[in-house]
Amino acid sequence: MLVKVFGSAVFGVEATTITIEVNTDKGIGYHLVGLPDNAIKESCYRIAAALKNNGLEMPGRKITINMAPADLRKEGSAYDLTIAVGILMASGQIIAKDVNQYIIMGELSLDGTLQPISGALPIAIKAKEEGFKGFFLPKPNATEAAIVDGINVFGVENLKQVLDFFEGKSLLEPEVFDTRTAFFNALDHPEFDFSDVKGQESIKRCMEIAAAGGHNIILIGPPGAGKTMLAKRLPGILPPMTLREALETTKIHSVAGKLKSVGLMSQRPFRSPHHTISNVALVGGGSYPQPGEISMAHNGVLFLDELPEFKRDVLEVMRQPLEDREVTISRAKFTVTYPSSFMLVASMNPSPGGFFNDGDTPVNPSEMRRYMGKISGPLLDRIDIHIEVTPVPFEKLSDLQKGETSAQIRQRVIRARERQSTRFFKFDHVHYNAQMNTKHIREFCVLDEASLQLLKQAMDRLNLSARAYDRILKVARTIADLDDCVNVLAQHIAEAIQYRSLDREGWLG
Template sequence: MIAKTFGASVVGVEANIITIEVNVIKGRHIVIVGLADSAVKESEQRVESAVKQLGFRIPRQKVVVNLAPADVRKEGSAYDLPIALGLLVASDQITAPNFDKYIVLGELALDGKLRPIRGVLSIAIEARKRGFKGFVLPKENAKEAAIVNNLDIIPVETLEEAVGFFEDEFNIEPLVIDTREIFSQQKNEYEADFSDVQGQENIKRALEIAAAGGHNVIMIGPPGAGKTMLAKRLPSILPPLSLHEALETTKIHSVSGHLGENAALVATRPYRSPHHTISDVALVGGGGNPQPGEISLAHNGVLFLDELPEYKRTVLEVLRQPLEDRKVTISRAKISVEFPCNFMLIASMNPCPCGYYNHPEKECVCGTGIVHRYLNKISGPLLDRIDLHVEVTPISFDEMTADRKAESSEEIRNRVIKARKIQEERFKVIDSVHSNAMMPSQMVKKICKIDETSKILLKNAMERLGLSARAYDRILKVARTIADLQDSSNIQTTHIAEAIQFRSLDRSDWVS
C-alpha cells in the first residue's frame, strides 16, 4: 500500500509543497529518495526509535520514501513526522483516512516527542493558498501558524498525539488566535528612551528627520560622544509596525530560526547590530541553501554598523545594491532566491584612528594623510547612499549635569508618525514607495519641487562640495521630510539649507 501525505520546504522566504509517498515492498531496509540531504536521510534512525516507543513495528520489508518533486532539494529534520506517519499507514498499522488533507511537519526526538521547526508562517500561508484543510505541527510553532486564518492549526507534542488525531482517538481542537487583538496590544516600550539623553539636540534632530523619512544616517565623532547610545534609541521613535510589515518581518525571522518558541508575531521593529568581523555572506545572506543575512533580519527596522571603517571593504561594498533596491538576490548554480531588506542604515565612526580629530579639547595625534586614509575606507558610492552625515561632539559637564528634562521618545515619535501619515497619503497609489527615502529619481523631480532661491542655494552647494547626482536627490528627499515635519506643503529655502548641513563628509574642508 502506498501512503501519501504532504510537507513543505522553504526556499528563501517562500514555501513549496512537498508530496511524501511511502511504499512497503520486498526488501529489508528504508530508502529515502527525492534529492534529500543528510539531515533528511538521518530521519530513518529517529523515525525507527520513535515508532518503536509507541509499540508499533518497523516492517521487515523494504520501505521506499519518495519526496516529490524530486528536483527540489529537501533539507532539515522537519520531514520526520510525515515519514513516520506515512510508514505506519503504508504498513497498515493505522488507517488515518484524512491523512492527505493536512500539511504535516515536525522533527522527532528518539522518545517520540516533537521539536520545533523553521519557516512555519511561510508554510501555513502556502498551505491555505493550496486549499489544505489544516496543518499538523509541533506545539511550539502553533501560535506562529495560527496567524493564518481559514486553516486548522493542530498542535501536537508527540508522535502518539499525531497518530491519535488522525485515528480520531484524540480530539485536538484547532488553535485559533485573534491576530489583530495580539497586534493591537503591542506597545512601543523600549528600555532606552531619548529622555535619558542630555544635550546633543542637533543629533536628536537628525535622527528625528531620519525616522520621519526612513533615511540612512552616519554619525562621526570621538569615542564616548554618545554615538552608540543615540543609535540604540532610534527604534523608540520609529512608527509602530503595520500588520503587513509585522507579517513580512515574522516570515524572515521564522525562516532563519530567530523567532523563538511559542512566538506569534514580531511586533516591534527589529534592531540588528552585527560585529565588525562579520563576513559579507553573513551580512547579505547566502550559503548552500540561501538563508537571510543581517540586512534581511533588519527588514522594516534598523541595521546599526558601529565603527564603520573597521568593517572589511568587501562587506561594506555589498551593501550598495541592497540600499538602493531594498531587496537582495542570492544566486547559486541551481537556485536563485530574493530576500527583502528595507532597512534604515545607521552607521557610526571615529573621525580618525586615534578618535580625536576636530575634538574641541583633545589633540589628534594622527597626521593629515592618516586621517585621509582612514576616511577613505568608506567609499564615495556608499557615502552617496547615506542621506544624513552628522557630526557628534562631546557634551560639556554643565550640559551633562543639567536639571533640564529632555524630550521623551514618545513626544518625538508622535511628530514622526504625523510626518509618515503625510507620506502615506502622498504615496498611497504607489505600492513600492512608502516613505520619502524610497522615492526613485523620476519621482523626486515631481514631488520635490523648489523655488529659484532654493535652486541657487543648492547649485552653489553642489559646485562647492562637488556633490553627485545621487547626493542631489538625497538632499531633496531630506528637505521634503523636513517640510513634512513642519507640515509644509512646499519645500522652503530653510529646509534645503538644513538638508545641506547634513552632508558633513562631502565638505572639502572637513579634513584640512
C-alpha cells in the first residue's frame, strides 16, 4: 500500500515542502531513499521503539520510503513523526483520510514524546503559501509557528495525540498567538539602560550618532573604561523593529534553533562572539549550511570585543557582508543566502598592555603600531566612527545622579531616522546615512564654503587619510539630522572630524 505524507525542509531561511512516500510490499527490509543524512537514516530505530511503546508495531514487511524531491539533501531528525505516520497508514494500523492537508514534523523519543525542531517559522510560512490546512509540530515550537495567520498550528506532545486526532478520537485546539499585541507590548523594554552609565558623555553622544545613522563604530580604550558596558546598551537606543524586521529576524533564529519558545522577537539582537570564533561560525556555512553570527545579528548589533585578538582571516570574511548586507554560501549543488544587515560595534585596547602612550603609562609606539596592524585597512575603511574611551574619574563614579535614559536618547534617534527615510524613499537599498554611496554623498552632503574650508584645513593639519573624507561627510550628515538641519553646517563637520582618531597621523605616538 502506498501513502503520501508531507513534511518540510529548510534551505537558508526559506522552506521547501517534502513529500514522504511510504510503500509496503511483500518481503522484509527497510529502505530509505531521497538523499537523507545519517540522522534520518537512524530514524527507523527511534520509530520502531516509539511504536512499540505506544501499543503499535513496525510492520514485518518490506518498507520503502522516498523523500521527494529526491535530488535535495535532507537533514535532521525532524522527519521522525512524518515517517512514523506514513508507516502506520501504509500498514493499515490507522486510517487518516485528510492527512495530505497537513504538514507533520517532529523528532520522536523512544517513548513517543516529541522533541523540538528547528525552522518552524519558515515551514509554517511555506505551508500557508501552499494552502495546507494545518501544521503538526512539537509543543515547544508551537508559539513561533503560530505567528503565521491563516493556518492551524497544532502543538503536540507525543505521537498518540497526532494519531488520535486523525482517527477522530480527540480534538486538538490550534495554538493562538496575537502577534501584533505581543510585539508592540515588548518594544519599549530594553534590557540595559544608558542611565546606568556614569560619565562618558562624549561616548554616549557617539553612540547616539552611530545609532541615528546606522554607522559602524570602534571604541578604543584601556581595560575597565566601559567599552563593553556602552556597547551592550546600543540596541536600547536603536529605533524599534518594524513587524517586517521582527519576522525576518525571527526566521533566522528559528532556522538556527535559538528561539527557546519565544514567539516573535521584538528586541533587536545583540551578538557578542568570542575572539576564538572560526570564520565559518562567524559568517555561516558548514557541510549543511547554518546561519553564522553576522546573520544572527541581522537588524541588530554585532559586538566584537578586543578586535585585534580575532584571527585576521576571520575578520576579512566580514568585508563583503558589511557592504552587501547579506552573505551567500555556495556548495556544489546549491546556494543559500542569509541576510546580514547589522551594525558593527568593535572595541580594542590601544596596545598589547592595554594603555595609551601617555606620561603615566609609557608605551612603545612600535608596539601600538604592530597591535593596530592586526586590523586591515579595508576593514577599518568600513567603520565610520573611531572614538577613544578614557577611564571615568572617581567623582563621576560616585555621583548618585542618574544620567539620560535610553528612552530619551531613542526618541532623538527615531526622529533622525524618520528624516533619513523621507530623504531616501526613492532608493530601494538605502534607508539610513551609513548606506550612502559616493553618488548619494554628493547629492545630500553639499557643503557651504565655510564647511569646505574647515574640512580642508582639518585634512591638512591632522594629515587625515583620503578614506576619511567620505566617512566624515556621512557622519556629519547624521549629526545634522539629529539637529534637524536641512544642510550640513561647519559645526557638524567639526564634530565629525573628531570621530576619526585612527586616521590621524601621529596618533600612535
